[in-house]
Amino acid sequence: MVELAFSILASDFAHLADEVKAAERGGGSIVHVDVMDGHFVPNITFGPPVVQALRPVTNLPLDCHLMVENPDEFIPAFAEAGADLLSVHQEVCRHLHRTLQLISDHGMLPGVVINPATPVDTLIEVLPMVHYVLVMSVNPGFGGQKFLPFAVEKIAYLAELRKQMGLNFRIEVDGGIAPETVASVVQAGAEMLVAGSAVFSKGKTEQNAKKLLKLARAAAPDKPAGKG
Numbered sequence: 001m002v003e004l005a006f007s008i009l010a011s012d013f014a015h016l017a018d019e020v021k022a023a024e025r026g027g028g029s030i031v032h033v034d035v036m037d038g039h040f041v042p043n044i045t046f047g048p049p050v051v052q053a054l055r056p057v058t059n060l061p062l063d064c065h066l067m068v069e070n071p072d073e074f075i076p077a078f079a080e081a082g083a084d085l086l087s088v089h090q091e092v093c094r095h096l097h098r099t100l101q102l103i104s105d106h107g108m109l110p111g112v113v114i115n116p117a118t119p120v121d122t123l124i125e126v127l128p129m130v131h132y133v134l135v136m137s138v139n140p141g142f143g144g145q146k147f148l149p150f151a152v153e154k155i156a157y158l159a160e161l162r163k164q165m166g167l168n169f170r171i172e173v174d175g176g177i178a179p180e181t182v183a184s185v186v187q188a189g190a191e192m193l194v195a196g197s198a199v200f201s202k203g204k205t206e207q208n209a210k211k212l213l214k215l216a217r218a219a220a221p222d223k224p225a226g227k228g
């Protein structure tokens with residue numbers, strides 16, 4: 001089942017609760033929270049207090065994408081704040097298996113993220129323990145960047161590996177997901193679609209989300225018969 005994980009990075013922070021509700025009305029079913037530390041990526045965004053503030057605003061799962069150098073140090077704080085899913089970058093985790101275990105031990109669903117230049121094969125050993133793999137289709141740090149088309153092959157390869165290994169982790173994609181790019185990633189096997197700038201827009205968020213989901217579901221291999 002394809003889902004829209006709307007990235008609040010592109011929302012109006014002065015009205016965050018209303019923004020989340022508008023995206024939810026449009027069918028968004030996961031709140032994607034981009035956590036940036038100014039070190040791993042050249043930008044700074046939110047931390048656990050914003051997750052804590054969002055928690056009573058919605059019943060949707062809070063999916064926190066940690067773009068930080070030292071994720072282990074922040075795992076307890078995100079769990080405490082109410083995060084449901086937590087993903088860490090392969091590129092910063094010296095002991096990736098341990099970090100993913102730590103996320104599970106704190107009651108969150110663990111995810112692992114790879115940058116555009118990181119090969120899927122670097123994840124093979126940890127695939128059995130993750131709930132999801134996030135394939136970046138832009139270099140992380142900023143919203144509104146251009147989609148990198150080679151991400152599609154990485155998603156397709158990951159979907160094939162999942163089948164061969166008999167696993168059922170989910171595949172998430174993030175960066176430049178818009179009406180023009182969404183079908184290609186869904187056809188390749190992505191099910192959790194992170195989108196920020198294609199969703200949030202003053203007065204149009206609900207309709208933008210609906211449009212993107214409609215296109216995604218029309219391209220989904222598991223779409224109900226007769227509804228394409």
Ligand SMILES: O=C(CO)[C@H](O)[C@H](O)COP(=O)(O)O
Pocket residue numbers: 007009010034065138139140141142143144145174175176177194195196197198
């Ligand atoms: O992780 C991110 C940047 O690091 C953002 O979530 C991502 O880029 C989504 O933004 P957009 O849909 O505007 O491309």
